[in-house]
Amino acid sequence: MSVTMPAFLALLFCFCLPDGNNYREGLVPKTILVEHTEQNIMLSDVFVLSGFTLMETGRKYPLRGMNKILFEDENLYILDNGTDFQNIWVVDEKTGRFTGRIGEQGSTPDAYEGLNDIVLHDGRIACSVAAKMSVVHYDKTGNATGTMKTGIFGEELEYMPGDRLVVYNEYNATPVSGNYHLLFYDRKGNLTKKAFPYAAKQDGNGFAFTGSISNSNGTVWFNPPFSDTVYEITSAGRTIPRFVYDFGSSAIPATLREEKLSGWDTHDYAYVNENFISLGRFVLFGYFSNRRIKLGVFDEFTGKFLAFQDAERDHLYELLQLGDIFPKDNHTFALVLRPSRIEYLKQHYIDDLESVGKVYPKLAEAIWSMDSGSNPLILYLSFLPGASIGDQ
Known part of the structure; x- marks a missing residue:
C-alpha cells in the first residue's frame, strides 16, 4: 500500500497527539490567588444584566428557601428544602407565577421525604430522596415515573x-x-464505582454549606468539604484537579482538614462554599473569609481574580455583593436576592438603588415593589463581550 506524503504527515500528527484522557489528566490546575484581587475594575465592566424574575407572593406559595434552581423551556424548577416543609416548585421565568409543583412530601411510595437534591435529565426531574436511599423520577407534570435504589442518602447527584x-x-x-x-451507577441502578475515599473518623458530619457536585459549562464538578481544590469528574469517573484556591494565611491548616470538622472549627479560616459555576473562560464562586460570605470571579485566560467586594463602586456593586448563584445556561448565571437583602439595601443604600434605576429602570421598579414578605428576586447576568479580569 502506498501512502502519500500529506497522508503520512496527517497520520504522524495524529499519533503524536496525546491521548485525550491522559492529556486532560496531565493538565496543570489553575491557581486562584484569592488574597490577590484585581483593582480598578467595576462589576459593570464584566457583567451585564440580561433579565430578572420577580416572583409572585402569596400565602398559597410559601417559598421558604431556594436551595437550587434549574432552568428549562422558560421555566424555573426550584428546590425548596430549607425547612421541614419540602417542595419542588415550577415558576414561569417571565411572569414569576407559580405554575405547578413536582411531586409532594410524604411517606407514600410516590412521595419524597428527606429531599436532598434535584436535576433535570431526559425530560424528567430526578430527586435524591434520603429517606428512601433512592433517586425518584418525576415527569414535568409531577407524576412519579420510577425509582432507582442507590443505598445511600445522597446529598447531591448529577x-x-x-x-x-x-x-x-x-x-x-x-x-x-x-x-x-x-x-x-449505571442506568439500571448498579453500583459501578466508588471514588474519593475519606477517613472513617470524619464520618457523621453534614454541612449543607461546603462540599458539592455541580454541573456547568458541560462539565460535572466536585469540591470536597472544606477543600481548596475543585475537580472535574470525567465521563470515565476520574477526578482531575482543575482549580486550586490559594487563601494564603487564611487557609485551613492541612492537619485540621484531616479532623472531623464543624463550621465553628473553621470560623476563623477561609474556604469555598457550595456556589461554583464555570462559564466559558470564567469561574464564579462563593467563599467564606473574614467571617463573611463573599463572591468572586476568576479569569482562566489572564489568571487573575476579582473579589466582588473589591470592585469599584457602580450601579451593580451592592446588588451583587451577596446571594446564591446558579448556572442558567452556558452564558448566563442567576443570582438570588432575598427580601432581607432588598430591605437592607432600601434602608442603607438608596443612592445605589437610584443608580440602578438610571440603567435598569424596570429592575429598580421591581425592587421598590418588594417588601419583607416578598419572595426572592432572581437576577440574570452575562459576561460582557470582550470582558476580562486584568491583563495576561
Whole structure:
C-alpha cells in the first residue's frame, strides 16, 4: 500500500497527539490567588444584566428557601428544602407565577421525604430522596415515573453521559457507600464505582454549606468539604484537579482538614462554599473569609481574580455583593436576592438603588415593589463581550 506524503504527515500528527484522557489528566490546575484581587475594575465592566424574575407572593406559595434552581423551556424548577416543609416548585421565568409543583412530601411510595437534591435529565426531574436511599423520577407534570435504589442518602447527584449517575455522599456512610464521597451507577441502578475515599473518623458530619457536585459549562464538578481544590469528574469517573484556591494565611491548616470538622472549627479560616459555576473562560464562586460570605470571579485566560467586594463602586456593586448563584445556561448565571437583602439595601443604600434605576429602570421598579414578605428576586447576568479580569 502506498501512502502519500500529506497522508503520512496527517497520520504522524495524529499519533503524536496525546491521548485525550491522559492529556486532560496531565493538565496543570489553575491557581486562584484569592488574597490577590484585581483593582480598578467595576462589576459593570464584566457583567451585564440580561433579565430578572420577580416572583409572585402569596400565602398559597410559601417559598421558604431556594436551595437550587434549574432552568428549562422558560421555566424555573426550584428546590425548596430549607425547612421541614419540602417542595419542588415550577415558576414561569417571565411572569414569576407559580405554575405547578413536582411531586409532594410524604411517606407514600410516590412521595419524597428527606429531599436532598434535584436535576433535570431526559425530560424528567430526578430527586435524591434520603429517606428512601433512592433517586425518584418525576415527569414535568409531577407524576412519579420510577425509582432507582442507590443505598445511600445522597446529598447531591448529577448525570453523566450514557445515563450514568454520580451521587455525592458527604459524610454519611452506609454499607453500600462505605467511606467514599462519590458513587457511580449505571442506568439500571448498579453500583459501578466508588471514588474519593475519606477517613472513617470524619464520618457523621453534614454541612449543607461546603462540599458539592455541580454541573456547568458541560462539565460535572466536585469540591470536597472544606477543600481548596475543585475537580472535574470525567465521563470515565476520574477526578482531575482543575482549580486550586490559594487563601494564603487564611487557609485551613492541612492537619485540621484531616479532623472531623464543624463550621465553628473553621470560623476563623477561609474556604469555598457550595456556589461554583464555570462559564466559558470564567469561574464564579462563593467563599467564606473574614467571617463573611463573599463572591468572586476568576479569569482562566489572564489568571487573575476579582473579589466582588473589591470592585469599584457602580450601579451593580451592592446588588451583587451577596446571594446564591446558579448556572442558567452556558452564558448566563442567576443570582438570588432575598427580601432581607432588598430591605437592607432600601434602608442603607438608596443612592445605589437610584443608580440602578438610571440603567435598569424596570429592575429598580421591581425592587421598590418588594417588601419583607416578598419572595426572592432572581437576577440574570452575562459576561460582557470582550470582558476580562486584568491583563495576561
